[in-house]
Amino acid sequence: MGRIAVAVILLAAAVGGAFLWYTAERAYYEPVAFTPGAEIRLVPLAGDQPEAILVADVTGTDAASSPIKFRACFTTPLSLAMLTETYRNYPDAEPLIAPSDFDCFDAKAIGRALESGEALAFLSEPNIHPGVDRVVAVFPDGRAYAWHQLNAQFKD
Known part of the structure; x- marks a missing residue:
């Protein structure tokens, strides 16, 4: 028994x-369909409205079950110097782990690169959902990643 x-x-x-x-x-999780010409946007230093940036090879995944499940991988020809002089940085960027089948997004490697200064994070879309920002991290070679994370409204 x-x-x-x-x-x-x-x-x-x-x-x-x-x-x-x-x-x-x-x-x-479902693949994200990006609108050509407006795939990824960043908030400029002189303004509050996000602007589309040049990107290529954009792939993404998202789920309607949570506002923080969005992840994207892409490339951009824009230099870090140009991005830094034009767009708002995002000092508290913390990439979230992606589903294992979305293998272009390695949150741990992105996080280490942000901590070391190898990659830089920018504000893409503030309050894309209430209390949630879209963040973009860019590497010197043009590789870039986007995700949603809780902002100050829900962090403390």
């Missing part, structure tokens, strides 16, 4: 674990 109970418990744990993994990694 004890073996049957253990087998039922193990089976329930395995099914529950598989369900949790599926909902966190696969369910709800």
